[in-house]
Amino acid sequence: MSEITFKEWENFDFRVGQILEVNDHPKADKLYLLKVDLSEKQIQLVAGLKSFYKPKELLNQRVIVFANLEPAMIRGQKSEGMILCAEKDNIVSFLTPEREVPLGAKIR
Amino acid sequence: MSEITFKEWENFDFRVGQILEVNDHPKADKLYLLKVDLSEKQIQLVAGLKSFYKPKELLNQRVIVFANLEPAMIRGQKSEGMILCAEKDNIVSFLTPEREVPLGAKIR
Numbered sequence: 226m227s228e229i230t231f232k233e234w235e236n237f238d239f240r241v242g243q244i245l246e247v248n249d250h251p252k253a254d255k256l257y258l259l260k261v262d263l264s265e266k267q268i269q270l271v272a273g274l275k276s277f278y279k280p281k282e283l284l285n286q287r288v289i290v291f292a293n294l295e296p297a298m299i300r301g302q303k304s305e306g307m308i309l310c311a312e313k314d315n316i317v318s319f320l321t322p323e324r325e326v327p328l329g330a331k332i333r
Numbered sequence: 334m335s336e337i338t339f340k341e342w343e344n345f346d347f348r349v350g351q352i353l354e355v356n357d358h359p360k361a362d363k364l365y366l367l368k369v370d371l372s373e374k375q376i377q378l379v380a381g382l383k384s385f386y387k388p389k390e391l392l393n394q395r396v397i398v399f400a401n402l403e404p405a406m407i408r409g410q411k412s413e414g415m416i417l418c419a420e421k422d423n424i425v426s427f428l429t430p431e432r433e434v435p436l437g438a439k440i441r
Binding site: 226227234239241293296310311313318319321323324325327330331333 | 399425
């Protein structure tokens with residue numbers, strides 16, 4: 226992959242958020258509708274995590290949110306960001322801060 | 334901050350890595366020289382984590398590496414990426430996968 230400059234990276238807004246609600250997407254079997262608290266605001270996300278996590282495994286967890294991703298409508302539901310996950314060999318894990326950091330903390 | 338398209342995001346290469354070595358930067362009090370295993374390759378990073386982590390707190394940890402950041406020379410040492418950390422109110426934490434995922438796993 227081509228290299229990215231530090232200046233380009235600075236345009237990205239990744240934040241520590243907390244999952245407040247986990248609901249089934251009404252029109253897609255593999256998707257959740259999540260409500261996530263970013264401290265400054267709460268957002269709704271559509272996340273393809275249903276095959277990998279039960280709702281109770283996500284609820285209240287601290288996650289990393291790509292907060293200035295262009296919003297999209299996914300099967301009729303607004304998605305205002307993305308939860309960063311690691312994936313290899315069909316194993317999927319969300320990312321989390323190793324220490325307790327305040328909600329809304331910026332990723333640098 | 335302005336919005337980022339999903340297509341722009343796809344140019345970024347973030348990987349799960351493991352810290353193999355932690356050494357003092359020979360010319361900078363607050364910097365470590367880290368050796369990180371990304372599975373496909375091992376890289377050297379300069380990281381400003383010395384005020385926040387002891388070497389033993391970093392050694393062998395799984396971290397998230399910005400792997401295609403433009404390499405830089407930092408005080409005479411090559412830095413081939415960046416370890417993603419959350420920061421707020423002077424609390425700093427590296428990010429880690431919540432589950433065991435294979436080394437080199439890509440962040441999506």
